[in-house]
Amino acid sequence: MVGVYVAGVGFTKIAEHWDKDLEQLMAEAAVKALEDAGVSTVNAIYVGCALSEYLQCQANLGALMAECTGLVGVPAFRSEAAEASGAAALYSGFCDIASGRSEAVLVIGGEKLSDGLPEEVSSGMLMMSGRSWYEGFMGADFYAISALLYRLYSKRYGDEGIPFFPVISHEHAEGVAHAQYPFKITLDRVLESPFIAEPLRMLEVSGIGDGAAALVLVSEGLARRLKSPKIKIFISSATDYMNPFDREDPLRLQSVMLSVSKVLEQAGVSRGEVNMVELHDSVSILGALCLESGGFSPPGAAGKLAMKGEFGLNGRLPCNTFGGLKARGHPFGATAIYQVAEIYLQLTGRAGKNQLDKPRTGLAISLSGVGAAAFTSLLKIEEV
């Protein structure tokens, strides 16, 4: 297998971009990534987006993005895996290079949620987390399913510290230029915010925003010839039953467990060697379940460890170093690419005020639905 390296990243601020189309946002991120990598063309383009047919009435994003990036002629495709669509595009791009077919690929993730009314975005999330004729039919949306998981979790372990996850994410997002909500919040504010689906509170869920992020992946051969900082990347994925209550234990995300173990094995890295984790904290409870299922916290302990400061920038295992899904933002198809781009910034010493002390290995967990699929990406400093 050919080694795969990230050679450049680009992204937009996550916000309500009223004046820009989805294709403009994605092109902006893509061109930045190409410039960052110092390459003018690629062998293929992989696009990740979850809801463009529904919210923009737009399909065929592969060819569209080849055109918008000035790369007409280059083969281009779109991957869909709900909120993890960007990770699915990354997986495809990774395999393209690892197989030896391509030397350089452009991976773009984008989503423009502000084109939809709030109830349409909620419907979009329902399409991604359940079956249309079952959960969809009764209106059991993503928040309902997450709230039921939260209840089961509280019954088994208690909910201590779970509402603290948004506090950590917001603390890390403070002053971050690309974050949607770059300010701190207190635990009291989280606890006083109204229920969205009890016990899940408004300030425990990510907001609605637009954004795009892009990566340039290159083969080890090309990496040797490029000047930009290169970081080796690995990615793995696994699936689970769509409905968490069909699973043996709804509080163990098997897709996370499998994809984390597989990627660590692929990269020859142990859990103890991971210096930072980007979590899928679209709702607080999922952030905790990612850590527990990934083997980075004992079951039922993630909230307590969070309260102790273990996941802060100076903690044992810094998490969501630019604010995670909750505070940096969660434009579905773009999210996984933001996660990977942020790890790249950390490992190349370009994280500004959020810079960790010489991290060498970072891991990003990206979920679709309530863990129906998980993609785990691992980046590590390794000489070409």
Next chain:
Amino acid sequence: MRVTGYWRNISFLYRLAGWKCTHCGAFHHYKPVICRRCRSREFTQVELPGSGRLIAYTVIRSPPKEFERYAPYSIGLIELEDGTKILSQLTDFKEDELRDGIRVEAVFRKVRVNGEQGIIEYGYKFRPVLSRS
């Protein structure tokens, strides 16, 4: 959901009918090609018991499209008497009546009006069983 999709799933939505894997007992809402749990290909048609216990519930306050007029509404996770776990809207309850562990039973109810084609869709919901002295 499209009208055709609704129509195809009526036997489950109206009467909790479906298929159980003869080997592992996993419930499927329609007759599958292969069991999602054990990959067996043999199934028996069943009607799920219409009563069970509420394991957990929540209340939806910012609903998806076509549910705006029903919000707030409750969603419960229910363990039926044969051990099958299903999701359902909850109905016919007083605010202080919902509690984890209470006995619930299935009833036939209007669920929503399908916006695009305008048909009225019916299906099961669950309600608390009245305690009898």
